[in-house]
Amino acid sequence: MKNKWKTLLSLFLMTWVIFSFFLLINFGTQYIGKSYFDSGNFNANLGRFKDGIGRYVLEPFDLEEAKKQITVTQEEIEYHRNYYGSLTDQVANIKAQYQERIEQAADDPELQKMLTEERDRKIEDIKKNFSDDEYVEEKVRKQKEEIIDKYAASQKEEEKVFLDEFNYFAYELRNVETGETFQSGDVNADAVFTESFGRKNGYLVVNSSRTIQPDYYDDTLMNHEIPVTGKVFRFEGKITIPKSMMNNAYFKEDYQAFMLSKMSLYGIWATALLAIAALLTFAKPSLDNLLSHKRGKGLFLQLPVDVRIAVVLISASLAYKFILDMGNLIVYNTYYFQNEYWIRYIFDLAYHFAFLFIFAAVSILGAVWIWESLDNEEKVISEWKNAFLYRLSDGIQDLFLSRSIGVQALFILCVAFFAGFGFAVVFMDLQAIVVYVPLFLFIALPAVIVFLRNAGYLNRIMKQTEEMAEGRLTAEVEVKGKSPLAKHAQNLNELQEGVRKSLTEQAKSERLKTELITNVSHDLRTPLTSIITYTDLLKNPEITEEERNRYIEILDNKSQRLKTLIEDLFEVSKMSSGNVELKKERINLTQLLQQAVGEHKEDFEKANLELRVVLPDEPIYADVDGQKWWRVIDNLIVNALKYSLSGTRVYVTLKKVGSMAEFSVKNIANYELGDNVEELKERFKRADESRHTEGSGLGLAIAQSIVELHHGKLEIGVDGDLFKVVVTVSAV
Known part of the structure; x- marks a missing residue:
């Protein structure tokens, strides 16, 4: 112990x-x-005494001199004159003010006369304001004199307060310039404090200049502060606090x-x-x-x-x-x-x-x-x-992978820490509860509520994510607010939508792949079957020469057809892989279209189709591969020739829209087009599902690939049986 x-x-x-x-x-x-007289409190009061003795005793305020320095500028005169508006405005205002009062005094002629005379005097005063600058100047001067008079009176009151408050000081000071001496008390008595002024210690400097600020403001006065210029005087002598006055000192x-x-x-x-x-x-x-x-x-x-x-x-x-x-x-x-x-x-x-x-x-x-x-x-x-x-540290690093979540988590931790620390402070000093309670109610408690709400929201997201993992893609995760959790929920919804679209595209891809194999097989087998059939017929020695020539002609047509199909298929494959060189040059698209239309003009007439061509007055140029762009135009025109309803019109248009050249082909289809027109750009896809028409089914696919190589755009539109293809490319 x-x-x-x-x-x-x-x-x-x-x-x-x-x-x-x-x-x-x-x-x-x-x-x-150090002594008390070295302390900041005493020196502050000593400064107040020096300032007061200069202001009230050594160089008191000179009322007459201040009034002599009053000046009135033309700007002040105009301000006073127009403060209540123009002459007509002020006269009309006075008349309006007195009109009702005069009418109410109709039963009292004497009162009515007095009101009328009073109104007329005010109107006369206003008129004089606008006609006589000296008249207005005198008014402004009087206002300033009133302010100076009130200031002088306040100085007298302040002087009394000052002398009563600092009556324990004794001083003997002489004006170096004038020789005038000011004295109060016995400066030679035994003192607890003494400060001397002079050439060696520095003079007590008093500046009698001051700026008068009134305790009231007349809005008709432009400048309320009135400067009074004075002189700077130096004083020598000393200030003391006699021991005998210590009992009286505050x-x-x-x-x-x-x-x-x-x-x-x-x-x-x-x-x-x-x-x-x-x-x-x-x-x-x-x-x-x-x-x-x-x-x-x-x-x-x-x-x-x-x-x-x-x-x-x-x-x-x-x-x-x-x-x-x-x-x-x-x-x-x-x-x-x-x-x-x-x-x-x-x-x-x-x-x-x-x-x-x-x-x-x-x-x-x-x-x-x-x-x-x-x-x-x-x-x-x-x-x-x-x-x-x-x-x-490892957990903290992972926490800040998402800066927003990291900052929020750090904020919650800080709030919890300071809430506990604040409780400890309140325990030590109960007065701190005045600060702690508002902070707890408006910071700590809301932070806890937000934390609990976000924790519940996180559990909901995790539950729905588990359902998504099990393959149930029907319900979307609820997105609430703009928090990181809400963003995560949105990302999960987008992921779910991406999976749904991927499955849809996969199914579509499988369907198109099946159709592609079927269509390719059909389009290649048809001419190949004909070639085999007519080759077998040519082997028969009993056929006539005329039949032999007809069979050879059919074989030639079918061989060319098969060659075209293979070449088109090869070209589409090459363009899809991007392994194509473009020889771009400045091409006149107007002229190129005229040539393409001219080659097929007779074919349109034979097909009983009316071709309407709309071309601009001025040529349109584009930086393209002329041979491949010809293929685009030709494919689209041929496509319209093959699939247009007999007896209808086909519209071919070229125009400039802004900085783009726009080429379009519109026709009435002879087959029902269906809803998904975008599939028409797929390889071997035709509107004619029965495939009775000639063609490889690669025309639009080839055109689409060429346009994309030129950074252009090919769009297909269908309105009922109206089929429309629009191609845009940058013009130069």
Whole structure:
């Protein structure tokens, strides 16, 4: 038990030394070797006295001189004159103001006459305002004189207050320029404070210039501040505070409090020196025993090193706070000790020192134990790997993969931390609850609500994601707000839609692949079957020469047909792979279209189709491969020739739209087109599903590939039986 009290005494002495050291740093310059008359409070009041004696005694306000300096500018005259509007506006306003009153006084002729005369005088005054500058100038001058008169009266009142407040000062001052002397009190009496002025110490300088600011504002006055120019005077002499006046000085209690604070600080610093001596002598063994306390040290070192450091830093911060609070009590609240509140004052000091002792002890012991646990590099590495923050580092890195989520999570953690810290502060100082409760209600509580709501929303998203993983793609994840979770929900919905579209495209691709194989087989087998059939017929020696020639002609047509199919298929395949060279040059699209239309004009007439061609008046040029662009135009015209209803019109148009050249072909189809017109651009796809018409079914696919190679656009439109193809490419 005896050793325990010794160790507590050692810790108390260390706390007292630390407390005294910080008081020395914070308040030493204010009190060591200083008197009350060096303090900031006294010098502020001394400054007020110097300013007041110059203003009210040495160079008081000269009313007549201020009035002589009044000036009225033409701008001020115009401002006053037009403040209520133009002449007609003001006259009309006065008449309107008096009209009703005059009418109401119809039963009292004398009153009516007085009102009429009053109105006429105001109207006459207004008219004179607009006709006579001197008349207006005199009005403005009088307004300024009234302001100066009121200012002079206020200066007299302020002078009385000043002389009553600073009656403990004595002074004897002489105007260096005029020789006039001002004296009050006995400056030669025994004084507690003296300040001299002169060539050696510097003169007391007084400037009689001032700017008068009225305590009321007349809006008809343009400039309310009235400058009064004065002179700068120098005074020599001295200002004193006689000892006999100390009892009358208002700062008597402040002086006594300063001296008591000074003696208190000197006493604390003296006892701190004794405490240091004790720690170096008889208290040292107890201190060594305390710093190596096995039980407390063992419990403390079980904490991660960063948590230990945090505990020490927080304890040190709180200890420093209590040091400052105690310092302020000793320095600025000592006057409590001089009256009936001295019991409360002593209690406040004891209360603050108790908490200072606790937090200082934790800081001292914790710092020493941490230092011992990190005395070599191996221990530092080992301790850091077991640190709380180090173990969280991987999780923190993953947390900030989404910056928004990371910031929000960090914000929630900070709110939780400061909410707990604030509770601790409220526990120590109940007055802090005034600040803590609003912060808790408007920051901490909403943050918790948002966290719980987002946690529930996350669970809902995870549940619906699980259903998506099981193949149920019917229900979309609900998107709520604009949070990262809402964005994640939106991404899941887009992923679900992408999967749904992928399945649809896959089914479509399988269907088109099947149709492609069927159509290719059909289109290749038809001419091949004919070739085989007519070849077998030619082998018959009994056929006539005429039949032989007819069979040879059919074989030639079918062979050419088969060749065309194979070449078209090869060309589509090559263009789809992008393995095509374009020889671009400046081509006249108008001329190219005229040539293409001219080659098929007779074919349209034979097919009983009326061809309508609309071309621009001026040529349209484009940077294209002429041979391949010819193929585009020819394929589209031939497509219209093959699939147009007999007896209808086919429209071929070329025009310039902005910076683009637009080529279009419109016709009435002789087969029902169906809904999905985009599939017509697929290879071997035709509107004629029965495939009775001639053609490879590659025309639109080839045209589409060529247009895309030129960075153009091919669009198909269907309105009932009306079929329309529009090709656009950049014009030059």
